[in-house]
Structure formats: C-alpha cells, structure tokens
Amino acid sequence: MSDHHKHRKSIVNRLARIEGHVRSVKDMAASDRDCGDLLIQLAAIRSALDNCGKLILKDHLEGCVVEAVKEGDDKVMDKLNDAIDKFIR
Template sequence: MDNHHKHRKSIVNRLAKIEGHVRAIKKMTEEGRDCNDLLIQLSAVRSAVDSCGKLILKDHLEGCLIEAVKSGKEAEMLKQLNDSIDKFIK
C-alpha cells in the first residue's frame, strides 16, 4: 500500500463490517423478519457505505490530489475528482 492512502486499512475494515451486516440482513430476510426491521438495517448499511465513501474521498484529497499537484497533473486530477463525486452523490 502506498503511503498517500493512509485511510485504506480503516476502509477495508469498514467494508468488512458492511459485508457482514449485509449478510445478516439477507439472513433476516430469509427468516421472514419484519419489513420495518429490514429497512432500518438497510438504512444503517447505507450510512456505513456513505461514511466509507467519505474516507475514500479524504484519501483522494489528502494523498492523490496532493501528489497530482506536486507532479503538475492537478487539472487532470480535478476532472477525475469531479467525475467521481458526481457518480458517488447521485
């Protein structure tokens, strides 16, 4: 892992928790649990995914963007960042 992605370990850990949570929701669904319970759990997963996205954005801003500025590729990186934000915040 390169040193300008300082949040990657935390991101991987959060994704593992999200994966486990989604598996638990699937099991709840198979067991016929109440729709309200399922919706509450899905809301928690959505929030966790958004939080993970924020960490990835921090990595991008604190690492990738800084590296792009140092190497003179800031215009290309800003375009890529704008595209990524547009896709993430649909």
C-alpha cells in the first residue's frame, strides 16, 4: 500500500463487511425470507457501498490526484471526471 492511500485499510475492511452482508442476504433469499426484509437489507448494502465509494474518492483526491498534480499530469482532471462519471450514474 502506498503512502498516498491512507484510507485503504478502512476501505478493505468496509468491503469485507459488505461482502459478509451480501452473503447473509443471499442466504435470506435462499431461505425464502420476506421480500420486504430483503429490500431493506439491499438498501443497507447500497448505502454501505456508496459510503465506501465516497471514501475511495476521498482517498483518490487526497492522494492520487494531489500526487498527479505535483508531477504535472495534465490529464489528471480528465481521469478524475471520468471516474466520477462512472461512480455517479
């Protein structure tokens, strides 16, 4: 892990929790649990993914983008805008 990814450990931990949550919802679906319960859990997963995405964006801005600007990368803003467009649809 590079120094400019200071949130990476937290991101990996969040993704592991999300992975476990998805697995439990899959088990709920296989157990024929109530559809409303499944939708509530999916909403929680979506929120967790969005929050993880925000943290990745913060990591990217504070680390990768700052580093690219320091190195004179002229395309850094194009890359950032592309990433944002793909993340927010």
